[in-house]
Amino acid sequence: xxxxxxxxxxxxxxxxxxxxxxxxxxxxxxxxxxxxxxxxxxxxxxxxxxxxxxxxxxxxxxxxxxxxxxxxxxxxxxxxxxxxxxxxxxxxxxxxxxxxxxxxxxxxxxxxxxxxxxxxxxxxxxxxxxxxxxxxxxxxxxxxx
Amino acid sequence: xxxxxxxxxxxxxxxxxxxxxxxxxxxxxxxxxxxxxxxxxxxxxxxxxxxxxxxxxxxxxxxxxxxxxxxxxxxxxxxxxxxxxxxxxxxxxxxxxxxxxxxxxxxxxxxxxxxxxxxxxxxxxxxxxxxxxxxxxxxxxxxxxxxxxxxxxxxxxxxxxxxxxxxxxxxxxxxxxxxxxxxxxxxxxxxxxxxxxxxxxxxxxxxxxxxxxxxxxxxxxxxxxxxxxxxxxxxxxxxxxxxxxxxxxxxxxxxxxxxxxxxxxxxxxxxxxxxxxxxxxxxxxxxxxxxxxxxxxx
Numbered sequence: 001x002x003x004x005x006x007x008x009x010x011x012x013x014x015x016x017x018x019x020x021x022x023x024x025x026x027x028x029x030x031x032x033x034x035x036x037x038x039x040x041x042x043x044x045x046x047x048x049x050x051x052x053x054x055x056x057x058x059x060x061x062x063x064x065x066x067x068x069x070x071x072x073x074x075x076x077x078x079x080x081x082x083x084x085x086x087x088x089x090x091x092x093x094x095x096x097x098x099x100x101x102x103x104x105x106x107x108x109x110x111x112x113x114x115x116x117x118x119x120x121x122x123x124x125x126x127x128x129x130x131x132x133x134x135x136x137x138x139x140x141x142x143x144x145x
Numbered sequence: 146x147x148x149x150x151x152x153x154x155x156x157x158x159x160x161x162x163x164x165x166x167x168x169x170x171x172x173x174x175x176x177x178x179x180x181x182x183x184x185x186x187x188x189x190x191x192x193x194x195x196x197x198x199x200x201x202x203x204x205x206x207x208x209x210x211x212x213x214x215x216x217x218x219x220x221x222x223x224x225x226x227x228x229x230x231x232x233x234x235x236x237x238x239x240x241x242x243x244x245x246x247x248x249x250x251x252x253x254x255x256x257x258x259x260x261x262x263x264x265x266x267x268x269x270x271x272x273x274x275x276x277x278x279x280x281x282x283x284x285x286x287x288x289x290x291x292x293x294x295x296x297x298x299x300x301x302x303x304x305x306x307x308x309x310x311x312x313x314x315x316x317x318x319x320x321x322x323x324x325x326x327x328x329x330x331x332x333x334x335x336x337x338x339x340x341x342x343x344x345x346x347x348x349x350x351x352x353x354x355x356x357x358x359x360x361x362x363x364x365x366x367x368x369x370x371x372x373x374x375x376x377x378x379x380x381x382x383x384x385x386x387x388x389x390x391x392x393x394x395x396x397x398x399x400x401x402x403x404x405x406x407x408x409x410x411x412x413x414x415x416x417x418x419x420x421x422x423x424x425x426x427x428x429x430x431x432x433x434x435x436x437x438x439x440x441x442x443x
Contacts, residue, residue: 050334066337077332081282085270090275093349098341112267114285 001025004064007054009010017053020047026135032140044071044140050073070139076127079122080116105129153231153335180234187242197235198251203226205258221259228255272360276353279326287321296365304372312369313381319365320385323358324410327392330400336438343436347428350393358389391420397431400438 002024008023009017016039024030035039045051047064057064078087087107091096107125109118115126131139162168205228229236229252239248269290274282281308284290296315303311338394339346367381392410399405413420420427 042276067332067340071334079282081285082278085434086275086278086281090278093276094335094339114268126402139280 001058001060001130002064003056003058005055005057006043006046009042009046009051009053009055010128011016020055029136041074050057058120060070068136070131070134070136072124072127072131072139076124078115078127080114082115082130083111083113084115084118085111088133089124095132095134100116153227155210157229169238169415176234176339180238182237183235186242187238193249194235194238195247196234198254201231201255202258224259225255250297273357274353277326277357278332279331280353280357281330283329284323287325292322297368300369300372309373309375312373312375312378315369316366316378316381316385318364320388323354323361323389324392327354327389327396328410330396330401330403331439336435339439343432343439346435346439347393347397347432351390352391355386356388359387362386372398388414389426391427394424394427394431397434398427400434 002022004022005021006017006020008015008019017035020043028091032040032043042051046055047057048069049057049063049065050071059068060069079090082090106129108123109125109129118126179197183190183197187194205224211220212225214223221273232251236248236251239245239251268285271281271284275281296318299311300315303309303315327438336346341349362382362385370376370378378415391413392406395406395409395413399409409420
């Protein structure tokens, strides 16, 4: 069960989020819609503990962190000078996942091409392949594709 | 002509401020001096002179404005003229030396390069461990693999002139190359993401650096050793392996201040004894910093 409770989030003196409560108890795909600058990304970052805020965010009785969730931002954190396969291996090392003989990638991507030559959508797929190696209960997407 | 002038200006813009005519004049003077020097030492420099024309080839491969230039019908002529103008003093040297055929060969290479589609070579596969991606990135970004033939040439020159110090210089250079990845920083979110605690994370970073350094140092040391059969080369290599490891510790000690890391590195190289004595302190500080980054409570 996901429970996000943001009492207040401020940038300097400007309140961005206030009294925001989200409770999700059924598995599914949920979306948040809003205008630019309304605080959608801030909400994700707060829930993940990447921003200072007043409140609490819980997932299955545990505090939400990058250990029990995943976050795919609008512009994912990838290395342009690696291939998709190398990036996958890098994340498997980082997440302490045993590397399979055949990588269980969600999306098929060219193996012998540097990520810098990929389109924006393909770059996102590289990142999703990497973070989905781990069994996670919840993933925050910012603009999926 | 105006477009060509702008293109050359853009090319220099990375290093020179806008409208800084003093700097532009200095660069032009340096170019002329190189050409002047090359003219009077042409026989000594030999075929190395043609490396000066390689700059345009490398630049052409990485430039991103070619698509934009295609809006002009004469984009190929523009780029071709830009390269000729850029290397003009060196073409003059070749002309004055009567190497007209070689001028034509260089022009043909430039023309072929502009007419042919951009090279899409498969990236080289490196054997490096991927706990730190910057080994791959550094070797690709700086095209380090292409420095190796240069190392062989320098090594050969050292043997030819009975200068064994050059072999030590080569190993020193290779050691510095192995330190380059640890001057880069992984993204903080990756330290947050990792399943390892701070102790294991630092241990794995050190292990990764050691293995990758050995991949580079062992073959180079063996090549150098087989050329002069001096056991001190092997001893120097054993000592050199520790330097990238110390740089990893310095990186995490000064994670938010690369300048301090660089100063610590230079200081450590100059007075190696002091840095060795401070290893336990550096190790403790590195651990402390990783723990702070990983468990940052926002």
